[in-house]
Amino acid sequence: MTDEAFSHRDRCAIAGIATTDFSRNSGRSDLTLALQASLAAIDDAGLVPGDIDGIVRCDLDLVRHNDLVHGLGIGDLAYMGDVSVGGVAPCAMVGQAVAAILAGMAKNVLVFRSLNGRSGRRYGRSSATQRTVGGNNTYDEFFAPYGLLTSGQIFALIAQRHMAEFGTTENELAQIALTCRARANANPGAQMHDRQLTIDDYLESRMIASPLRLFDFCLETDGACAVVVTSAERAKDGPQRPALIRAVAQGSPRNPQPGVQFPVLMRETITTLPAKATADRLYARAGMGPDEIDVAQLYDCFSITVLLQLEDFGFCAKGEGGPFVASGAIDLGGAIPINTSGGHLSDGYVHGMSHIVEAVRQIRGTSTSQVDGAETCLVTSTPLPPGSALILRAI
Amino acid sequence: MEAPRRLLPETEDIDTRGFWEGTRQGELRLLECSSCGAILHMPSAYCHDCGSWDTRWKTISNLGRLHSWTVVHHQVHPGFPTPYTVVLVDVDDAPGARLVGYLDGAPALVCGQAMRARFEVLSDEVTLAQWDPA
Incomplete structure (x- = not known):
């Protein structure tokens, strides 16, 4: 890879x-949430809806391109992109916007995610609604009949294995939940802003799927996020301090296994995520390594997901994620402060999109848990299937 | 009141039905590449290792080792009252292949322990392969 001259850097x-706002019951449609976030993001960029000529959406979103084109009054849209799947999409959605802009297909691209994830369709519930499951290359027939029904149960199996291989403890996992909660306590917009969490609260919380407890799970959330991607030159003319997209990458491991999520349990190792392949490519494209990352927003559908990504993105060695988080390294003032809005665990779960928004706040210097002098921020969208990630930096 | 109904596997999928033909016979069968011998699990008509389209269902031993497990305490489906345990088993005869099983309650388990397959007949069409501590 000619990483020194990488073309989108x-x-x-x-x-x-x-x-x-993030809530348990928005009282609004997915489309209304998307319109509100989009209008506010466009305004934040110093633009009007008619300036938007491209939209990138996530394949799991109920809101389609035409819904926003019509709803925002945009008119003729030059570029429409879809990215899969779910939480893997956000950084790749920004990547697709970058590709469209550099290819001359669009100038100002809106990237959004909107969901009533608590009051509407809940991802924490089993999706098995018929008596017979599987077939058609879903491979669900090998999993659901045995009661393996949710993403949380998959990550519970992964966490149990990580504990067996590396000696990771529940007290170490707890540090991830407690760190995110402390950041949420400083963020008035976070759903858990007013709720303290202690180690005793964590250890006394109910087990969902061992070894994962209630506070190892993210907050199913109603809400929407949007960002406007444009060229660096145009961004410099806008009202905000631009967050340069240093690099963006997607990745998947060798023999990633087919299907949506359950077959990942057939991978050679289940304690390494697609984050590893994504990280290697991202760092090469950025011409940076983990030592040059000032703050990170790590996809935290579950606490264990953060621990695995700290290893996969090279902040600590494989297997040392537990002692690493217990050392305070992910706290403010630590080696790599994470999830400074409170993350999906304590701010709100908008499938990775809120992490991009918080990363931009860090680059602008406007986070409620601002990391002093932060000039680079890593964002990851690397849960189970493939992965994507990006690095933002200040001008 | 009718008891909550378990979920049943689709047993006639063109790529995976050989597995369920095996369980109905009381055998564990995984798809094997006829050319290079690679185990193709999840089952695939094409061998990504050697490029062959020739595959066959291979009967393997009923023994394995526990790769991981979870005790499910939070119920998400009426057919699966809690607590129950999901086991993930490395199959002895097929390196790299794993199968999933269901156990009632929360038995004491440890990663790496020996497991043995058992066949649970749910209907004329459906037999599940389950895994017990050996």
């Missing part, structure tokens, strides 16, 4: 950001 930027 620093050439695009995130110029506008917005979120709706």
Whole structure:
């Protein structure tokens, strides 16, 4: 890879950001949430809806391109992109916006995610609604009939294996939940802003799927996030400090296994995520390594997911994620502060999109848990299937 | 009131039905590449290792080792009252292949322990391969 001259490096930027409020019951449609976040992000970028000529959406979103084109009054949209799947999508969605801009297919691209993830369709519930499951290359027939029904149960199997191989403990996992909660306590917009969490609260919380407890799980959330991606030159003319997109990458491990999520349990190792392949490519494209990352927003559908990514992105050695988080390394002032809005565990779970918004806040210097002098921020969208990630930096 | 119904596997999928033909006979069968011998699990008509389209169902031993497990305490489906345990088993005869099983309650388990397959007949069409501590 000719990483020194990698062609998209620093050439695009995130110029506008917005979120709706995060709640358990928004009382609004997915489309209304998407419109609110989109209008606010476009305004934040100093633009009007008619300036948007491209939209990238996530394949799990109920809101389609035409819904936003019509709803925002955009008119003729030049570029429409879809990215799969779910939580893997956000950083790759920004990547697709970058590709469209550099290919001359669009100038100002809106990237959004909207879901009523608590009051509407809940991902924490089993999706098995018929008596016979599987077939058609879902491979669910090998899993659901045995009661393996949710992403949380998959990560419980992964966490148990990590504990067996490396001696990881529940007290170490707890540090991830407690760290995210402390950041949420400082963020008035976070759903858990007013709720303290102690180690005793954590250890006394109910087991969901051992070894994962209630507070190892993210918050099913109603809410939407949107960002506006544009060229670095145009971003410099906007009202905000641009967050340059240093590099973006997608990745998947060798023999990743087919299907949506359950077959990942057939991978050669279940304690390494697609984050590893994604990280290697991202760092090469960025011309940076983990030592040059000031702050990170790590995809935290579950606490164990964060621990695995700390290893896969090279912040600590394989198997040492437990002692690493117990050392305070992920806290403010630590080697790599994480999830400074409270993350999916304590702010809100908008499938990785809220992490991009918080990363831009860190680059602008406006986070409620601002890391002093932060000039680079890593964002990951690397749960189970493939993965994507990006690095933002200040000008 | 009718008891909550378990979920049944689709047993006639063109790529995976050989597994369920095996369990109905009381055998564990995994798909094997006829050319290079690679185990193709999840089952695939094409061998990604050697490029062959020639595959066959191979009967393997009923023995394995526990790769991981979870005790499910939070119920998400009426057919699976809690607590129950999901086991993930490395199959002895097929390096790299794993199968999943269901155990009632929360038995004491440890990664690496020996496991043995048992066949649970649910209907004329459906027999599940389950795994017990050996």
